[in-house]
Amino acid sequence: MDPIDEKGSLWRCNPASPSWDLVKTTSPEYPAARSYHAMTSDGVKTIYLHAGCPSKGRLSDLWAFDTESLEWTELPSAPGPARGGTSITFCQGKLYRMGGFDGSSEQGGILDCYEPETRSWQNMSFSPDGIHGPGARSVATLLSLRSAGEHVLLTMFGESDPSSLGHAGAGKMLRDAWIFSIRGSAWKKIVFEGDVPAARGWFSADVLLGGDRDAVIIHGGLAEDNSRLGDVWRMELVGDFY
Structure with missing residues (x-):
């Protein structure tokens, strides 16, 4: 290619x-x-x-x-x-x-x-065991945002196991999200409330600034069944993570 x-x-x-x-x-x-x-x-x-x-x-x-x-x-x-x-x-x-x-x-x-x-x-x-830290992944996202006035990093979704078809197919996709406290050097898994986007990789994501707490917008991507997605979601962080 x-x-x-x-x-x-x-x-x-x-x-x-x-x-x-x-x-x-x-x-x-x-x-x-x-x-x-x-x-x-x-x-x-x-x-x-x-x-x-x-x-x-x-x-x-x-x-x-x-x-x-x-x-x-x-x-x-x-x-x-x-x-x-x-x-x-x-x-x-x-x-x-x-x-x-x-x-x-x-x-x-x-x-x-x-x-x-x-x-x-x-x-x-960190331990990528899905308990103490996010599991290994690719084609995910890494964003910088503020939560309760603190600067944190967020990673979410992505592919955890590649397809045998390589770039021509979808592997095992993830549906989780994690916050990393730069100040505390620790990860914490986000517990979703309400509807959650389908697992995906190869998607777009960005931060929507607001007050002392930012939101995250995601769009599109590749689903686990190898279909292309065109949906748009907004995720708001509620509560303190640390």
Whole structure:
């Protein structure tokens, strides 16, 4: 499977128009074309790109795109193994990474953290047993949000066991969600109330800001029966987690 190669360019949407335009980089060096990668932003002017699948193999590289200068900068690669379908998010000046698929197994039990100021990676280990921490997964999500005024990370859903068809099929999908307290370095499983979205991977998710407590929006994805989903859900966090 060959990824689309647009020479380090990004597409920008102007919702006021509405219209799209292609933003070309000013850098002579830029990330290799890939799919199943992860992207996030620091909320100021930097977009981070990590890992994914080129035409062959998997990557573990990390790049930063400056939205003002339109330049790409290669940063220190993340700890191995190289992977696709990983998840990253930016919170309180740091980049967090977890999960993914290395070609043999789903990754779990480690939350990696990149510090831009020191250009270094650190990691925090946890038990991915589904009791003390989320199980290994790929094509999930990792989000930064506030709950009761505290900055936390959230991971949810994803694939826990790959399909024998590879990218052409759906594996075993998850239906759980977990909150990670950065301050307490501990995971806690979310107990859902009311209707719950179907298990899925390869979906879109983002944070809806509000007061001292944010909400999460998810859309679409791939269901366990290999069908494509087009639904939209909003999840609100109620109560204190720690």
